[in-house]
Amino acid sequence: MTSRRIRHPWNARPAGVLALVLLMLTLVGCASTPRLAETTEERLPRQLLLDDVPFHAQRDYQCGPASLAMVLNDGGVDIDVDTLIPQVFLPEREGSVQPEMLATVRRHGRIPFVIEGRLDALLTEVASGHPVVVMQNLALPAWPMWHYAVAIGFDLDRDELILHSGEEPRRVESFRRFDATWARSERWAFVALPPGQLPEGVRPAAAMEAISAFERLHGAEASLPAWAALADRFPGNGMVQFGLGNARHASGDSEAAIAAFERAVSAQPELAVAWLNLGLARRGQGDLGGARDALERVAAQPGHWQPHAREALDALQEE
Amino acid sequence: MMKKICRYLSPLLITALVLGSLPVAAAPASPGSDLITTQAALNAERGQADRERIHEILARDDVQQQLVAQGVDLAEVEARVAALSDAEAAQMADQLEQLPAGASVVGALFAVFVILLVTDILGLTNVFPFTR
Numbered sequence: 253m254t255s256r257r258i259r260h261p262w263n264a265r266p267a268g269v270l271a272l273v274l275l276m277l278t279l280v281g282c283a284s285t286p287r288l289a290e291t292t293e294e295r296l297p298r299q300l301l302l303d304d305v306p307f308h309a310q311r312d313y314q315c316g317p318a319s320l321a322m323v324l325n326d327g328g329v330d331i332d333v334d335t336l337i338p339q340v341f342l343p344e345r346e347g348s349v350q351p352e353m354l355a356t357v358r359r360h361g362r363i364p365f366v367i368e369g370r371l372d373a374l375l376t377e378v379a380s381g382h383p384v385v386v387m388q389n390l391a392l393p394a395w396p397m398w399h400y401a402v403a404i405g406f407d408l409d410r411d412e413l414i415l416h417s418g419e420e421p422r423r424v425e426s427f428r429r430f431d432a433t434w435a436r437s438e439r440w441a442f443v444a445l446p447p448g449q450l451p452e453g454v455r456p457a458a459a460m461e462a463i464s465a466f467e468r469l470h471g472a473e474a475s476l477p478a479w480a481a482l483a484d485r486f487p488g489n490g491m492v493q494f495g496l497g498n499a500r501h502a503s504g505d506s507e508a509a510i511a512a513f514e515r516a517v518s519a520q521p522e523l524a525v526a527w528l529n530l531g532l533a534r535r536g537q538g539d540l541g542g543a544r545d546a547l548e549r550v551a552a553q554p555g556h557w558q559p560h561a562r563e564a565l566d567a568l569q570e571e
Numbered sequence: 572m573m574k575k576i577c578r579y580l581s582p583l584l585i586t587a588l589v590l591g592s593l594p595v596a597a598a599p600a601s602p603g604s605d606l607i608t609t610q611a612a613l614n615a616e617r618g619q620a621d622r623e624r625i626h627e628i629l630a631r632d633d634v635q636q637q638l639v640a641q642g643v644d645l646a647e648v649e650a651r652v653a654a655l656s657d658a659e660a661a662q663m664a665d666q667l668e669q670l671p672a673g674a675s676v677v678g679a680l681f682a683v684f685v686i687l688l689v690t691d692i693l694g695l696t697n698v699f700p701f702t703r
Contacts, residue, residue, distance in 0.1 A: 313674035319673075338643070339651060340651075342638075342641045342642070343643065345672040345674070346672070347671075347672025350670065351659035352651065352655070352663075354659060359650065389671070392686070392687065392690060397674075398674055420700075429695070429696075430697075432695045433696060437671065461658070464609045467610075468657075491613075491616070494612065498606060498607075501606055525607050525612045525615070557607070
C-alpha cells in the first residue's frame with residue numbers, strides 16, 4: 253500500500269512574511285526614545301562623563317564581577333576582578349544573579365541601593381557622581397542575553413548614554429536602544445555607596461531595607477553614618493529616627509539613642525515600636541518614671557507590640 | 572567499630588545541631604530585656620507573618636546547598652550566603668533557576684541570529700557590535 257502525500261494548495265510564505273512584518277511593527281511601536289521630565293532636563297548638565305571610573309574588560313561571561321570591580325574601585329575599595337569572581341560568579345549558570353551582586357557590594361563595605369527604574373533617576377545618579385550598575389537584556393525576551401554594565405555619562409543633546417560595557421570602555425548607546433534593552437530587566441539598576449551617602453531620589457522604605465541589611469552584616473557602628481544621613485534626609489519619618497536610635501543604642505550611645513527615639517515619637521506619635529524602645533532605653537538609663545510613661549502608651553494600645561510592653565512593665569514593677 | 576562510634580556520635584551531633592539552631596528560633600520571642608531591632612520592626616510593619624520569617628531563616632541553608640550545586644567554591648559559599656539579606660536569601664532559595672544571570676552570551680540558532688540581526692538594526696536589541 254502506498255500513501256500519497258497531500259500537497260497544500262497554498263504557499264505559507266506570504267503569510268509568514270506578513271506575520272513577521274506585523275511583529276516588527278508592534279515591536280517598533282513599543283520602543284521609542286524615552287522622554288525625560290522637564291525638571292530633570294533643567295537640573296542636569298547637557299553633557300557629563302565620570303572619567304575617573306576605572307574600566308575592567310570582562311573575560312568570558314564575567315560582566316558581573318567586572319562591573320562590580322568598576323563601581324567598587326571608583327568608591328575607593330581596592331579590589332580586583334579576580335578576587336570578585338569566586339565571590340559572585342555562578343559557574344554552572346555562567347553568570348551572576350542580582351541578589352548576589354547586591355550582597356557582594358555589601359560584603360565590601362558599601363551599601364547597595366537599587367534605584368528607581370526610570371532614566372531620570374539613572375541620569376540623576378550619574379550626575380551626582382555615582383556610576384550606576386545596570387542590568388540589560390541585550391537580545392529579546394525569548395532568547396535572553398543578560399548583561400551588566402556601568403553607566404558613567406550622558407549627552408542630553410544627542411540622547412546618548414555612555415557606559416563601560418563588556419570589552420568596550422565608554423561605549424555610546426542611544427537612549428532609545430539602551431532603554432529598550434534596560435526595560436527587559438524591569439529597569440534594574442543600583443549604586444554602591446559608602447555608609448553616609450544616599451542616592452538622590454531614595455525612598456525611605458527602600459533605604460531602610462538597604463541599610464538594615466548592611467547593618468545585619470557589619471554591625472550597628474558601621475551603619476551609624478548611614479542612619480544619620482537618612483535621618484537628616486527624612487527628619488519627619490518616625491521609622492527612620494527609630495532606626496537611628498537603634499544603631500546609636502547598639503553602638504553604646506544610649507543618651508543619643510533616647511534623643512532619636514523621642515524625635516521618632518514626636519514625629520509619629522502612633523509609632524508604638526518607637527515608644528517601646530524609648531521606654532526600654534530609658535529603663536536602661538535608670539529613668540524608671542520616663543520608662544513607665546513610654547511603655548504605658550504601648551501597653552494601652554492593642555497591637556503587635558502590646559504584649560512586649562506589658563512584659564516590660566511587669567519587669568519594671570519588680571525593680 | 573565504626574558503627575559503634577556512630578551510634579554514640581549521632582545523638583550528640585543531633586543535640587548539638589538542635590541546640591545550635593535554637594537561639595535563632597528563640598531570638599524574636601525574648602521581649603522585655605533588649606530593644607526591638609530595626610529589622611524586626613520593619614518586618615512587623617510589613618505585616619510579615621512569623622511563618623514567612625521562619626521560611627527566610629531556613630532559606631539560607633537551601634541557598635548554601637544550591638550554591639554548592641552551582642559549582643561555587645566551598646570556601647566561598649558561607650561568606651556568600653552570609654552577605655545576603657533575608658529577602659535576598661528567600662528570593663535565591665525560591666527562584667534561583669529563574670533569576671536572570673548576567674553573562675552576555677546568547678545560545679542561539681541561526682533563525683534566532685537573523686531575527687536578532689533585524690531587531691538590532693531596528694535599534695531594539697544590542698547583540699552585534701557592528702550594527703550601531
